[in-house]
Amino acid sequence: MTTLVNQVRRAFYRDSVALMRISRAIESLAGVEAAALMIGSVTNRKLMEDAGLLAADGKSAGPNDLVLAVRADTPANAQAALAEAERLLEAPATSDKGTDEWTPKSLDTALTRLPNANLVLVSVPGEFAAAEARRALNKGLHVMMFSDNVALDDEVALKREAQRLGLLMMGPDCGTAIIGGVPLAFANVIPRGDIGIVGASGTGMQEVSTLIARHGGGVSHAIGVGGRDLKEAVGGITTLMAIDALERDPGTRQIVLISKPPAAAVAKKVLERIGQARKPVSICFIGADDMPVPANAALFSDLRSCVEHALGGRRIGWAGRTPDAKGLAARVARPRMRLQGLFSGGTLCAEAQVVLRRAGITVTSNVPIPGVATPATAPDAHVVLDLGDDQYTVGRPHPMIDPSLRNQMLSAALRDGRTAVVLLDVVIGYGAHADPAGDLIAALPAAKEREALLIASVCGTEGDPQRYSRQVALLEEAGIIAAPSNAHAAELAVDVLRALA
């Protein structure tokens, strides 16, 4: 008889990723139908209720409490699962360092441990992030804010304050940075070199930095500015400071700037500043290729071309033979004709749209670039989706941390009789899943049973924990095409669609 049990731990907090890992572990126990460990916020309680996991105990939980919920086939299995969840909650986070297990609970005491700290990395839930950043700025520390869902007003106030103090306020919604060769949050292991990157996009910076690394270049620093920095209200404050900083940095000889096309007034300000720079700048405003730029700058609408320019005009191409689009099209079961893109990186989704639009192919997207429509307007058209967008991440971790939603949608896409080609990004590096390719493949039917073609690109380097070459090998063994860049993957998809037509 299905049993639902809840347990509430009062005034108990754990970060969402740690809780998600425990939930997943519990769900794999005998007899467990569903399990969740969540902080008792109003949103989370509704999610649990909708999932049939909330009992009376859980309903009484508050935003400072933790709710453990298990639905299992028997009471004994439910209790065993709860007990295991408790055990995992209590397990020490790090190995026993003897008597010094103490972790500071506040920035002040953390500073007694690391008095010469120069950067605070904030990844607390959005509604609390601004206060933490403010504390850090008041202590004279730079801030990288991974947190999103921060009010725009707060972002503006924080960036103005940081500017006044001469400090970098990277974010909100800054997923990637590499400072002095150290990867921060979602970032890759990149050899040091003289290319400095400024980016309003995490995966954009990841794609650019990893392409540079895989083709003989290196990065001095990659400074994230947050997704909204180039909006009119924010005015590019951090972008301008980052350009200043990289100009001053003796290790940087050229700058790459990556963003969606900025608001006109902000673009003007940024381009003027670039024009005053003493170092050359390669600019990628995704989807914009018709804009006058200063003499020391060059503009590209896709990431790959921007990198090629930064590398001195070097061409990035397929290793070995370029795949035969006609031959690949023959693998697709007729009458399938539709493209579905399932991306964990928003900028990679945007770059795919740029390539498709350039090729004259009509595509829709939930995060459309100018000239592209939303899926609702043309439900049967080709579609590329950013699964990291808010609509897919309410109450669940980002797809780069938790690929389960993408895996589900991938299975659905393959079963869908219209799907001919699926485009994917496989992002590795710090912060990402331990084995994204392996996890993806485990959810798939065997290659010969698939009726659609899978085309992927791996965004990573050999130095990453997951190892670029290993991820590529896994994909290829599973019959998935591994393209040398996200742009190449989209271009191959275009060629296959044309061959199918």
Add this chain to the structure above:
Amino acid sequence: MRRRGDYRSGMAREGPTSDSPAAQAGRRLGETPMKTDDLLESEPRVINVGLRSFADDLASCNASVVHVDWSPPAVTDPRIASLLAKLGG
């Protein structure tokens, strides 16, 4: 593509890998140091507030990092939270 030289303070602008001494030096002589200089020229020394996995990753790169065991503020009353912020809490 722009290739014409652009002369300013005697510096030539060429391709992305300019070898001019001034471009290499970055900073002009006599400029006051900026707070970003220390961050970019030494190394990041990080205090991590939030997801523990970020601190673990930094530690595995041998970066200097201290993790803060953050929990939401105990004060849920917005009036008190506002007073606290104003009083330096």
Add this chain to the structure above:
Amino acid sequence: MKRIGEANAEAHRRILAAEPVLADVRLARDVLPRLGDRTILHAGPPITWERMCGPMRGAVAGAVVFEGWAKDLEAAMALAASGAIAFEPNHHHDAVGPMTGMTTRGMAVLVVENRAFGNRAFCTVNEGVGNVMRFGGNDAEVIERLRWIATTAGPALGAAIRKRGGIPLKGLIARGLAMGDEMHMRNAACTSLLLRELAGDLADTCEHDLGRILRFVAGNDMFFLNVAMALAKAAVAPAHGIAHSTVVTTMARNGTDFGIRVSGTGDRWFTGPAQMARGLLFAGYSDADANQDIGDSCITETVGLGGFAMAAAPAVVGFLGAGRLADAIAHTRRMAEITLGPNPEWRLPTLDMDGVPVGIDIRKVLSTGVLPVINTAIANRLPGRGQIGAGVVHPPMACFEQALVAFAELNGVA
């Protein structure tokens, strides 16, 4: 905000600068001039008879009989209920008292002088264990013992102490911390050290009952608690009343309410419900037998001892279950999150000689959500039945919220 920082730094400096000396033992009537007839001082913030818990009512009745204001306990209760007895906090008279904390004119009190600032603080002499007034005991045995302390043991100890010119306490605390005491629930080392200090002079000056007095002190592991409480009160008093300071200068419970006072908000009490301690109960007792948190003894935590110095007394953590050294250390480290800084004269060997955390800042309590941790005895809710366990307890957050609101009003912040 800068003014707050400066005011707090001054409060912290004053607490650390204390020079507490056990100067005397005297009758309360001689050293507490405002303690009038038919007035009983109690632990915790102000409270009326109607709201008093069982042990405190029992203690009040016993105190009334002790003073001769009624002929037996029943008459005493009626007198107390009639409004004829005035009840005031010990803290309003520079005094403190453990558990029920009864202080009346005829009782002997320890006198501690803070020679750095000239102020004094007072606390009754610890009666021992079991059937004692501090747990609400009020029968003939309790009253006879209090009389003996007032007429014999107290004066004898006072004479010995005066002969020594007073016993400096700061160094004694430092030694005790290195010997496993935290001065709230663990006082065995300091009791022993004190007895060694006094024994010779006691032998020289004592006219009656030397053996009984020595055994009285030697047989009570908690004798020094009352000295520690008076010491703490004397040390923190000069830090009270500093404008713009958010440092907590009083924490106390009366068995019904928990009250705090803050340096910069004058003599206002900020109260919330006294909590139930969490810990281990002696065999045969359950949570239903326990009284709510009671006593002025958390004055020790207010100056960095007790629960704040738990790293000195890892055995105390055993009351909370797992009880590893790391847990005791973690408690002390957590208190460093909410205090201004360490006291370098009171160092903890298990923390590589870091000083105890001193100077609770209400702002830090509110922003971190970390409440002061108090080591405490758990009393039987039935009067006179004594201690039934020990554990840790916290003030309710409401005290700190109220204090912040009051502080903000006083400082023109809205």
